[in-house]
Each structure stands twice: as C-alpha cells, then as structure tokens.
Amino acid sequence: MADAAGIEIQDVLKTYDGVRAVDIDRLRVEPRSTLALIGPSGCGKSTLLRLVVGLLAPDRGTIRIDGTPMGPGSRLALQRRMGYVIQEGGLFPHLTARENVVLVARDLGWPEARIQARIQELLELTQIPPEILERFPTQISGGQRQRVALMRALLLDPDVLLMDEPFTALDPMIRSDLQRELKEVFDRLRKAVLFVTHDMAEAAFISGEIAIMNRGSILQRGSFRELVRNPATPFVTEFIRAQRPLEAPDQSPT
Amino acid sequence: MTRAARLLLTAFWTFVLASHAPCARAEGRVTVGSKAFPESWVLAEALAHVLRSEGVADVAHRNNLGGTEIVYQALRAGGVDVYPEYTGTIAQVILHRATSATLDEMRGALSKEGIGVSEPLGFNDSYALAVTPRVHERYRLETIGDLGRHPELRLGLTHEFLGRPDGWPGLVRHYGLSMPHVLGIQHELAYTALESGRIDVTDIYTTDAEIERLHLHVLRDDRGFFPRYEAVWLYRLDLERREPRALDAMRRLAGRIDEARMIRANARVVLGHRSYGEAADSLLAEALARGPQRSGAPGATMWGAMLRNTGQHVKLVLLSLLVAVLVGIPLGVLAARSAWLGSAILSVTGLLQTIPSLALLAALIPLFGIGVVPALIALFLYSLLPIVRNTYVGLTTLPSPLEEAAAGIGLSPRAQLFRVRLPMASPAIMAGIKTSAVINVGTATLAALIGAGGLGEPILSGIQLRQGSLILQGAVPAALLALLVQRLFDLVDRAAIPQGLRLPPPGR
Numbered sequence: 001m002a003d004a005a006g007i008e009i010q011d012v013l014k015t016y017d018g019v020r021a022v023d024i025d026r027l028r029v030e031p032r033s034t035l036a037l038i039g040p041s042g043c044g045k046s047t048l049l050r051l052v053v054g055l056l057a058p059d060r061g062t063i064r065i066d067g068t069p070m071g072p073g074s075r076l077a078l079q080r081r082m083g084y085v086i087q088e089g090g091l092f093p094h095l096t097a098r099e100n101v102v103l104v105a106r107d108l109g110w111p112e113a114r115i116q117a118r119i120q121e122l123l124e125l126t127q128i129p130p131e132i133l134e135r136f137p138t139q140i141s142g143g144q145r146q147r148v149a150l151m152r153a154l155l156l157d158p159d160v161l162l163m164d165e166p167f168t169a170l171d172p173m174i175r176s177d178l179q180r181e182l183k184e185v186f187d188r189l190r191k192a193v194l195f196v197t198h199d200m201a202e203a204a205f206i207s208g209e210i211a212i213m214n215r216g217s218i219l220q221r222g223s224f225r226e227l228v229r230n231p232a233t234p235f236v237t238e239f240i241r242a243q244r245p246l247e248a249p250d251q252s253p254t
Numbered sequence: 255m256t257r258a259a260r261l262l263l264t265a266f267w268t269f270v271l272a273s274h275a276p277c278a279r280a281e282g283r284v285t286v287g288s289k290a291f292p293e294s295w296v297l298a299e300a301l302a303h304v305l306r307s308e309g310v311a312d313v314a315h316r317n318n319l320g321g322t323e324i325v326y327q328a329l330r331a332g333g334v335d336v337y338p339e340y341t342g343t344i345a346q347v348i349l350h351r352a353t354s355a356t357l358d359e360m361r362g363a364l365s366k367e368g369i370g371v372s373e374p375l376g377f378n379d380s381y382a383l384a385v386t387p388r389v390h391e392r393y394r395l396e397t398i399g400d401l402g403r404h405p406e407l408r409l410g411l412t413h414e415f416l417g418r419p420d421g422w423p424g425l426v427r428h429y430g431l432s433m434p435h436v437l438g439i440q441h442e443l444a445y446t447a448l449e450s451g452r453i454d455v456t457d458i459y460t461t462d463a464e465i466e467r468l469h470l471h472v473l474r475d476d477r478g479f480f481p482r483y484e485a486v487w488l489y490r491l492d493l494e495r496r497e498p499r500a501l502d503a504m505r506r507l508a509g510r511i512d513e514a515r516m517i518r519a520n521a522r523v524v525l526g527h528r529s530y531g532e533a534a535d536s537l538l539a540e541a542l543a544r545g546p547q548r549s550g551a552p553g554a555t556m557w558g559a560m561l562r563n564t565g566q567h568v569k570l571v572l573l574s575l576l577v578a579v580l581v582g583i584p585l586g587v588l589a590a591r592s593a594w595l596g597s598a599i600l601s602v603t604g605l606l607q608t609i610p611s612l613a614l615l616a617a618l619i620p621l622f623g624i625g626v627v628p629a630l631i632a633l634f635l636y637s638l639l640p641i642v643r644n645t646y647v648g649l650t651t652l653p654s655p656l657e658e659a660a661a662g663i664g665l666s667p668r669a670q671l672f673r674v675r676l677p678m679a680s681p682a683i684m685a686g687i688k689t690s691a692v693i694n695v696g697t698a699t700l701a702a703l704i705g706a707g708g709l710g711e712p713i714l715s716g717i718q719l720r721q722g723s724l725i726l727q728g729a730v731p732a733a734l735l736a737l738l739v740q741r742l743f744d745l746v747d748r749a750a751i752p753q754g755l756r757l758p759p760p761g762r
Contacts, residue, residue: 090663091659093656138757
C-alpha cells in the first residue's frame with residue numbers, strides 16, 4: 001500500500017515565459033492523511049493544484065494519483081477519483097445547489113436511486129439543511145456555498161480531496177465553524193487531502209503536516225511546531241512571524 | 255445541435271430551393287425585369303402588356319431590381335428574360351467602354367454573353383443640366399457654357415452624376431468650368447430644392463416628369479458633351495428560339511416611344527399618382543394607337559399590400575435568422591475551441607459584414623438567380639457575425655473559478671459544453687441572436703432590390719415617387735416589426751436562459 005500514494009509529485013517543473021512557477025523534486029500526500037500547503041500569494045500553490053488536476057501539463061516530471069500518472073489520456077478518469085473544491089466554491093450559477101452536486105454523477109449515468117442515496121449520506125455528513133439544495137448558489141450564504149461545494153467534491157466518494165483556499169472569502173466566525181466541521185469530515189473520511197491556504201492558523205488547525213512553499217519550491221515540510229522551532233530558511237521564520245497575532249496553538253498535533 | 259440540427263437545415267434548404275429555384279426556362283413564359291425607377295417600370299410593364307395581348311401565356315414583371323449590376327446579372331442568370339436599358343449605360347457600366355460605342359459594337363460584345371440588344375425605342379434619356387424659369391431669366395442662361403459666367407450659382411448635383419466620368423468631372427473639363435458652390439444631393443430631393451430656390455442648377459434626366467411640371471429650362475449642350483442614352487431592350491438571345499413573339503413585341507415598340515410620350519408617361523406615375531400599369535396602357539395607346547386594355551394585375555388595396563409585404567418580410571427575417579442560429583452557434587463553439595480556428599472563423603464572418611449589400615446581392619445572382627433565395631442567403635450571411643461572435647465571447651469569458659470547475663471536476667467534454675458552457679453563455683448568445691434579428695428586420699428591406707418582396711418594396715417605390723405615404727407603408731410596419739421582435743425575444747429569453755442566471759446578483 002505504501003507505493004499507492006494518494007498524490008505523488010516527482011521532479012515536476014512548470015515555467016511561464018521562462019519563470020519557474022513550480023519546481024518540486026518530490027512531494028507526497030499519503031493515503032488517509034492531510035497535508036496543508038501554505039505560502040504567500042504567487043508562490044505557485046494554485047499552479048501546483050492545476051497541475052495535479054490536469055488542467056496544466058508540466059514541462060517535465062510526473063504526477064501520480066493513486067499510482068496512475070496524470071496525462072491527457074488518464075485525466076478524466078483521474079479527475080473523477082479526486083474531489084476538487086475551488087476558491088469561492090466554483091458553483092455554477094445556472095444550476096441549483098442540488099444540480100451542481102449531482103452534475104458529474106448524471107454525466108456518468110448513475111441511476112436516480114443511487115444519486116438520492118448518496119445525497120442523503122452527504123447531507124448528514126455536511127449538515128446541510130435539505131431545502132438549501134433546491135436554491136441557486138446566489139440565493140444561499142457563502143458558508144452554505146462552501147458546504148455545497150464540498151458535497152459536490154465528495155459525491156463520487158473520491159480517494160483524494162483537493163481544496164484551493166476554500167474559506168478565503170468568508171467572514172471569520174463562519175470560517176472558524178467551517179474549519180471545525182471540515183476537520184471532522186477529514187477525520188471521518190480519512191482521504192488523502194491536499195489543503196491549500198495562505199493562513200497559517202488555518203493550516204495548523206486543519207492538518208498536522210504543513211508544507212511551506214515559496215517561488216515554486218517546497219521550503220520545508222513538518223508540523224507547525226517544527227516549522228517554528230527549526231525553520232529551514234529565513235523565509236520560513238519571516239512568513240510565520242508575518243502571521244501574528246498567532247500563538248502556537250495548544251491543540252497542535254505532534 | 256447535432257443530428258436534428260443537420261436534418262432541419264437540409265430540410266430547410268431543400269424547401270427553399272425547391273420552391274424558389276430559378277425555374278427552368280420554358281416555352282410560353284417570359285419574365286420582364288425593371289430597375290427601381292418609374293420609367294423602367296412603365297416600359298417593362300408596357301412590354302408585358304404587349305406580350306400578354308399577343309397571347310404569351312405566362313408573363314411576369316419583376317420590378318424594383320436594385321440597379322444595373324443586379325438586373326443585368328439577373329438577365330445573364332436567366333431570372334429575367336428582357337429589361338429596358340440605355341445605350342450609354344451599356345457601354346459604360348456593362349461593357350466598360352467609351353460611351354461613343356455603336357449599337358453594333360455593343361451587340362457584338364454582348365452576344366458572347368448570350369445577350370441581345372433591340373432596336374432603340376425612340377427616345378434619348380440623357381443627362382442634362384436644368385434651371386428654373388426665374389434663374390433662367392435672371393442670369394440669361396441658355397447653354398451649359400453660360401454657367402461659366404456666373405460662378406456664384408449654386409449647383410445641387412446627384413451623387414452618381416458627381417462621380418461618373420460622363421457626368422460632372424468630364425463636363426467641367428469639357429467646358430472649362432470653375433464652379434465653387436457644388437453640393438451632392440439625392441435626385442428626387444433636388445427638385446424640391448430647386449423649387450424652393452435653395453439651389454439654382456441640378457442635373458436631370460431628359461425624360462423626367464418634373465421638367466414639365468416645374469417648367470424647367472434645360473441648358474443646351476452646345477459643345478456636345480453628353481453621350482446619348484437611347485432606350486433599348488436587353489434580352490436573352492435564347493428568346494428567339496423559345497418565345498419569338500417576345501422579339502415581335504420588341505420590334506413593334508421600336509421607334510414608337512419618343513421623348514414627349516415618355517415624359518408624359520413618367521408624369522402620369524410620378525405626378526398623377528397613377529399605377530404604372532395604367533401609365534403603361536396610356537403609353538401603348540399613344541405609341542401603338544391601340545385602345546385602352548385591361549391591365550394585368552388588379553390594384554391591391556393598401557391594407558392587403560401591407561399585409562402581404564409584412565408577411566413576406568417576416569418570412570425572410572425568420573428563415574434567415576433560423577439558419578443563422580443553426581449555423582452560427584456551432585461556428586461559435588468551434589471558434590472557442592482553438593485560437594487558430596477562432597481567429598479564422600471570426601475574421602471570415604467579420605469580413606462578410608463589410609461586403610456592401612448591393613455588391614453581395616450582385617455576386618449571389620449568378621449563383622442563385624433573383625428572388626427569395628439570394629435574399630435569404632444575403633440575410634443569413636449578415637446575421638452570422640453577431641451570433642458567432644457572441645457565442646464565442648460567451649464561451650471564452652467564463653469567470654475563472656467556473657472555468658476551473660468546468661474543466662476540473664471530472665465532467666466529460668460533452669457535458670462541459672452542453673451542461674455548463676453553453677447554458678452559461680446563453681445570455682450572450684441570446685443577445686447576439688436578438689441583435690441579428692433586429693438588424694435583419696432593417697436589412698431585409700434590401701430584399702426588394704432583387705425581387706424578393708417585403709417591406710422594402712413600398713419604401714423603394716415611395717422614394718422614387720416621392721410619396722411619403724408609400725414610404726410609411728413600408729417603414730412603419732418595419733419599425734413595429736423591430737419592436738415586436740425585441741419584445742418576442744424578451745419572452746424567448748425566459749425559455750432559453752436558465753433561471754439561475756436571471757436572478758438578481760447577490761449582495762455581498
């Protein structure tokens with residue numbers, strides 16, 4: 001099982017007009033584990049996600065999802081083994097929340113009964129009131145939109161979850177509620193999760209493991225405590241310090 | 255948009271081509287054409303009357319064909335068998351020769367195209383310059399050369415006259431004139447301007463009805479500049495074999511219509527507000543010394559004509575729009591696929607838009623004849639750009655998180671297009687279709703220029719006859735139609751644009 005890593009990035013280079021957007025020797029997200037990827041805006045984390053989802057092709061190197069290399073031929077099948085939650089949800093405004101959630105299942109030709117059963121499971125998991133599903137994205141709150149987006153990402157029961165700064169646009173109260181809910185969901189589902197954020201508190205809360213990225217490369221990977229105590233580069237120190245008023249969180253896992 | 259659309263399209267063109275294709279030239283069938291001005295209508299109608307009275311079974315008159323280029327192309331293509339033309343125009347516009355070419359030289363050149371030139375009808379409809387009696391007396395103007403003594407005179411000349419080498423530029427050189435006050439003006443409006451004293455001199459056709467009405471003084475061309483514009487028939491040479499009675503009819507009219515008769519006939523239409531059928535009858539009564547005849551078509555009532563023209567207009571607009579939608583949306587989808595294909599498709603459809611409508615119609619006639627088919631094709635081509643461009647823009651400007659979601663959550667390319675991209679682009683696409691439809695209602699008035707009918711017919715005739723009421727019979731229904739189309743599409747929007755996209759934007 002050890003080689004069937006959830007996400008495996010090997011020797012991947014992606015440049016734009018000669019500028020290195022992503023340059024990573026090796027990065028793995030093990031099955032049933034969560035990795036928070038953090039870095040300032042423009043550090044390449046969004047590009048990295050787009051590479052993982054197959055929306056971009058790397059200049060060189062391989063990305064494997066559950067052992068299968070991502071490429072034009074395997075992209076669609078691999079995308080269906082990944083749940084992808086986009087910044088601000090990425091819900092389609094012309095579809096109701098329910099239609100958004102079942103879009104891919106319908107495309108795959110799932111029978112109606114199977115779709116209904118799966119929706120029931122996910123409603124319980126995400127604690128969304130059922131009537132929310134009948135509304136259009138513009139008619140529900142930002143927090144509910146993120147729950148629906150999570151529901152859409154989970155519908156096919158993927159092995160891998162990718163989350164691209166899902167809570168950035170939310171106000172702090174809702175954000176902290178959602179962070180707690182999401183952590184519970186991760187703990188229950190035990191999927192390989194790559195959680196991208198630029199907020200250190202969120203990263204430390206969501207995941208035991210944090211990878212700090214800058215200028216396309218991973219500078220250091222470890223628990224929050226390790227990053228604070230043994231920063232690999234001055235940038236790590238600086239990045240953590242810039243995120244004050246943050247105290248080392250007491251529930252930070254080891 | 256796939257198999258069903260293709261089937262629909264095939265069925266549509268089959269229907270159109272079957273019902274309107276330039277029919278096989280048959281015995282006992284003659285189509286007389288005319289350009290969009292009264293003299294041409296009256297002459298063509300007169301020939302049609304003679305043909306009918308000689309027992310030719312099926313005689314049609316297609317009037318208001320948009321101009322020399324269009325009616326001549328129609329003659330070559332066989333949509334028209336014969337029409338009245340002027341020797342100067344044949345030499346200049348059709349053969350691109352000096353206006354001094356003889357009738358035999360023209361016959362020689364045109365016979366290669368299968369076109370014959372009849373004997374002259376008997377009158378010369380040339381350009382001339384004319385002044386009002388008041389100006390004539392005040393400045394003592396008799397000849398064109400006399401203008402040179404009065405550079406303060408104000409000239410209102412038609413745009414065509416100003417542009418033609420056998421018009422103003424040649425005249426100035428020939429007479430050594432130097433007139434500083436020259437304005438371009440539309441022919442019918444020039445008479446109004448002359449009458450009210452806003453201009454002193456204008457160019458006229460020597461058979462214009464207004465010469466008599468306004469007692470205009472025509473300046474003598476004492477140095478012989480203006481070529482002769484003898485009226486003749488241009489006809490398809492295959493008429494000799496197919497329907498020799500048509501040639502008999504032309505021979506009977508040869509030399510029978512002099513300038514005075516033609517001026518009177520024009521005056522009956524333009525000033526007396528008689529139908530050109532009646533005017534043709536009176537002309538024939540004078541020319542052939544024959545009694546009054548029942549003219550061909552009974553005069554339709556105003557409401558009947560308006561209803562028929564509006565119906566035809568709606569048909570032209572809707573059919574061309576339907577095909578433009580069926581072709582334009584897939585083209586827009588294709589254009590959004592690759593940058594190369596996109597710029598190619600958008601350039602070509604954009605280029606189509608820049609072709610002047612008369613040039614496009616003239617180019618279509620050799621391929622499709624005259625009537626509804628070339629009109630539909632022209633309208634279809636003009637409708638494409640807004641639909642293709644809006645589809646393309648709608649598909650390529652998806653907000654980036656949605657673009658990410660569309661491409662990244664595991665949707666098949668087909669579902670991406672039909673479940674996400676096209677519905678998301680539907681407001682833009684509908685706006686494009688609406689633009690096309692409204693423009694189409696206006697452009698379709700040009701269909702009358704190639705004999706496809708519609709609301710352009712009363713508008714064209716009304717401009718020629720200076721009858722405001724006739725223009726309104728076309729313009730008012732056209733304007734109402736444009737408003738109706740707008741309203742109609744507001745309703746269609748509700749069906750075509752998903753409800754979620756019609757919600758008010760969320761407050762942030």
